[in-house]
Amino acid sequence: MYDYYLGGKTHYEVDVRAAEAAVATLPQIVPAARANRDFMIRATRTLTAEYGIRQFLGIGSGIPTQPNLHQVAQGVAPESRVVYTDNDPIVLQYAQALLHSTPEGRTAYLQADVREPRAILDAEELRGTLDLEQPVALSVNALLHFVPEDWKPYEIVSALLEELAPGSFLCLSHGIADVPDEELSARLGDVSGIYQRGGTPITPRTRAQVARFFDGLELLEPGITMVQAWRPDPEAAATLPPEQLTMYAGVARKP
Numbered sequence: 001m002y003d004y005y006l007g008g009k010t011h012y013e014v015d016v017r018a019a020e021a022a023v024a025t026l027p028q029i030v031p032a033a034r035a036n037r038d039f040m041i042r043a044t045r046t047l048t049a050e051y052g053i054r055q056f057l058g059i060g061s062g063i064p065t066q067p068n069l070h071q072v073a074q075g076v077a078p079e080s081r082v083v084y085t086d087n088d089p090i091v092l093q094y095a096q097a098l099l100h101s102t103p104e105g106r107t108a109y110l111q112a113d114v115r116e117p118r119a120i121l122d123a124e125e126l127r128g129t130l131d132l133e134q135p136v137a138l139s140v141n142a143l144l145h146f147v148p149e150d151w152k153p154y155e156i157v158s159a160l161l162e163e164l165a166p167g168s169f170l171c172l173s174h175g176i177a178d179v180p181d182e183e184l185s186a187r188l189g190d191v192s193g194i195y196q197r198g199g200t201p202i203t204p205r206t207r208a209q210v211a212r213f214f215d216g217l218e219l220l221e222p223g224i225t226m227v228q229a230w231r232p233d234p235e236a237a238a239t240l241p242p243e244q245l246t247m248y249a250g251v252a253r254k255p
Contacts, residue, residue: 001195002142003063005033018198025194026187032227032246033142036173037065039227039249040141041072043171046220046231047137047251048076053169055136056082057126059114059160060143064094069139070107078102083126087113114143115151117159135167142247144213145175148203157213166254172213173227173249177204184245210248217252224250 003009004019022029047053054077058069061084073080084098084107095109110125120126130136138160147153161170179185192202211224222230227249229242240246 002033003065005030006037006065008063008065014198018194022191022194025190028244028246029191031240035226035228035240035246036142036249038233039173039230040069040139040171041067042231042233043249043251044069044072044137044139045076047169047171048073048080051169051253053135053137054080055130055134056080056139057120057130057136057160058082058084058139058141059120060140060146061086061091061098061109062088063091064098068098070098070101070105074102074105078104081106081129083108083110083129085110085112085114085120087111114147114156117156121160121163132163133165135169136164137169137171138164139171141171141173142175144172145202145204146200148201154212161217161254164254168254169251170214170217170254171251172210173247174210174213175202175204175247176207176245177209178206179245205248207248210250214250214252217254219250219252224248 001015001019001022004015044056056069056073070080070082073082089111092111098109099107101107106129108125108129110120110123112120112123140157144153147156157170161168179188188204192204195202207224226242226244227247228240228244230249230251232239
């Protein structure tokens with residue numbers, strides 16, 4: 001469905017039907033998805049160009065949609081290394097698109113479940129690609145709202161960050177729950193129902209709940225914002241208003 005929102009071609013008819021139902025209910029979902037993708041691009045570029053990050057771990061990478069994270073990072077620093085993980089076997093079929101690294105850098109793909117962070121950290125694909133003694137950017141974009149409370153999402157993120165060196169970063173975006181407009185809130189509930197009926201429950205969270213993922217970390221300016229408001233590109237031809245409700249986003253450094 002996310003690939004459909006982004007205008008991609010890698011989806012099935014069942015995805016199209018569900019995505020079209022979601023768009024009919026909440027048209028804002030398409031620009032929100034694209035704004036989230038643009039946030040990933042800006043955050044990756046920022047961490048590579050301004051903070052010297054050369055290693056990235058993308059959790060829940062999803063179906064490849066250009067530009068992928070490694071293309072952004074290696075476009076700034078060709079020696080960058082990236083490990084992608086996802087638990088969807090469909091993604092595995094298209095993973096070759098994630099493995100076209102620059103000669104100087106390296107990429108790897110790991111089929112893994114976010115509920116098992118230890119297995120991700122111990123995987124040969126990760127250990128053979130990333131040096132965990134050096135800073136790593138942990139990219140968890142538009143994933144954790146698919147992780148219900150009983151899966152212990154905060155513990156998952158903490159476990160992943162615990163193994164990363166000081167100077168590492170958490171880059172995160174998340175669906176919102178604190179929607180003051182009653183009509184919009186009802187429409188979001190209807191969209192959640194569409195996902196639920198497709199076997200993918202959604203757990204949106206409030207700003208305070210999203211902030212908990214950054215406990216103990218140093219948030220970069222401008223803090224936690226809507227995705228389109230996190231260091232927006234001034235030259236962008238068309239942008240969403242910074243206050244328009246989309247998804248929460250933040251980037252923070254591990255001290």
